[in-house]
Ligand SMILES: [Ca+2]
């Protein structure tokens with residue numbers, strides 16, 4: 001999030017650079033011909049993962065030395081510290097022109113989506129640099145009022161589950177449950193690997209497995225901050241996921257129905273920043289993966305034959321609630337799976353790393369150590385998600401090879 005005292009910006013490293021800072025040139029990821037990602041117990045490095053893009057909070061450009069505000073600008077990153085401007089959604093929506101902030105991004109056919117859903121691919125994620133915290137754990141003698149608390153941009157950070165992960169400007173991982181003990185986490189991409197100059201304060205959207213160079217850009221689905229206001233004549237009263245083509249993909253009403261189907265009515269929960277919003281309007285998508293295989297890739301379709309439909313995995317922004325026994329309507333670290341064929345009522349929590357990414361897991365495992373919050377109690381808020389495997393392999397050239405590798409590899413169709 002964006003509001004910080006100056007001293008905290010310095011502590012987070014943003015102003016640590018000299019005035020002569022310059023963006024490190026983007027170096028394309030070298031690949032075997034037709035490379036595709038494959039899963040396995042190992043964890044591929046960021047530098048070997050192709051087609052990487054991120055969004056900063058607030059949105060930034062790499063031009064002019066980097067770090068300048070540029071709403072709706074996506075940044076391609078090479079994993080060695082180099083970066084360059086990629087997609088810019090500004091001006092792409094005929095029905096909703098305002099230059100809001102991008103807070104989630106995905107491709108319509110995210111590679112390794114199925115493998116992540118099936119706990120075979122590793123989850124990579126980032127979390128927000130601003131959460132709502134309480135003076136004490138709610139329910140243990142009264143939590144008092146919530147207040148915004150900044151979270152460090154760089155790790156190592158320690159959470160209640162004993163996990164040691166990266167900061168808000170970094171990308172962390174959780175290994176696939178197929179290959180590792182439950183909830184095995186760590187840091188995947190430190191700040192200097194995401195962008196060496198200036199170091200990112202808050203990575204708030206992530207997309208990988210696009211074309212090289214990453215500046216080509218394939219994050220053709222995205223969300224804006226905040227969904228409820230992200231509408232207009234063509235966008236309706238609120239849009240949670242937009243198409244690069246400029247049309248709405250998933251409405252805010254659909255997302256609100258999906259979230260409340262699992263967490264119940266929002267009740268007294270509120271979105272305290274960037275603008276105070278209550279009720280269902282507070283529900284704001286801030287992390288996204290998409291698997292659109294049915295019909296028009298710009299329409300969230302159910303399968304006309306009764307099978308699984310288009311699907312998304314998403315997270316929402318944290319919603320504190322003073323009246324909730326645990327202090328949060330949503331911690332923001334719940335990960336939801338929505339299938340268009342099942343509709344919002346069929347929404348489930350993602351099962352990954354051998355556990356559900358539900359409210360209980362966030363409360364048990366993702367309370368940030370009070371050492372990082374001046375002694376206050378708070379839960380981290382996931383704000384970017386993606387999937388990686390063990391390595392990349394050449395695209396299979398024959399049907400036989402396709403069959404051999406089908407269980408371990410996936411390729412992304414483009415359309
Ligand atoms: Ca982040």
Ligand SMILES: [Ca+2]
Nearest residue numbers: 223224225285
């Ligand atoms: Ca959003």
Ligand SMILES: [Ca+2]
Nearest residue numbers: 294296299301
């Ligand atoms: Ca579709």
